[in-house]
Amino acid sequence: MNSRIAQTSVPVLDTLAERWSPRAFDPDHSLPEGALRGIFEAARWAPSASNTQPWRFILARRGSDSFAKIREALVGTNASWAGNAAALIVNVAETEDAEGNARPWAEYDLGQAVAHLSVQAQSEGLHLHQMGGFDRQAIRAAFALEARFVPVSVTAIGALGGLDHLPEALRDREQAPRERMPLENLILVRD
Known part of the structure; x- marks a missing residue:
């Protein structure tokens, strides 16, 4: 397999350069109880607007009823490989507080929490793959989520x-070189 370390234009933290999104998971690997505590602790300490912490997670280990519900909601090629992962996590944004006040930055804040979770997982020797290809309504129904809780990714x-x-x-895609647009293309205005 090709090296999966990002060829960055300037040095970045090793954990970031080594992080990638595999599809090939070991179907015999399981996570012992407490193994994911560190990644959720990292998510807990992500920044959020007014410290609202509008992120919630549904954690399902392979073999559980919850895992089966999430797997059934996956669409496209995600359904063909994600079942080999040791766990599936639904990343949920709390878009309104309990009184019905909008939290317009909830999805952004959830993204920060998932980024923290991702980096922590990589540093602990775990791998993860984010997915947008899933049926949000199926997840909402399967877990009886209130309207204020929006499933954003798995x-x-x-x-x-x-x-x-x-x-x-998917085998060729798994080995394809990692690519990103040039750094210069990311900055719209530079003063």
Whole structure:
């Protein structure tokens, strides 16, 4: 397999350069109780608007009823590989407080929490893959989520598996070089 370390234009933290989103998870790997406590602690300490902390998570280990519900809600190619992950996490934004006041930055804040979670997971030797391809209404119904709780993404997490754990159509994609647009393209205005 090709090196998965990002070829950055300037040095970044090793944990960030080494982080990538695999699809090949080891279907025999399981997470012992408490193994994910550190990643959720990292998420807990992410910044948020007015310290509202509008992120919630649904954690489901492979083999549980909740895992099956989340897996059934995955669409496209996600459904073909994510079931091998040790756990699936639904990332949920609390877009209104309990009194019905809007939290317009909730999804942004959730993204910060998931980024913190991702970096912590990488530093602990775990791998994860974020997915937007899922049926939000199916998740909402499966877990009886109140309207103020919006499922935004799903994360597969676990140990790396071999390419033989992937459908053939995804094997080349898993090994393709990592690419990003040039750094200069990201900054719209530079004064």
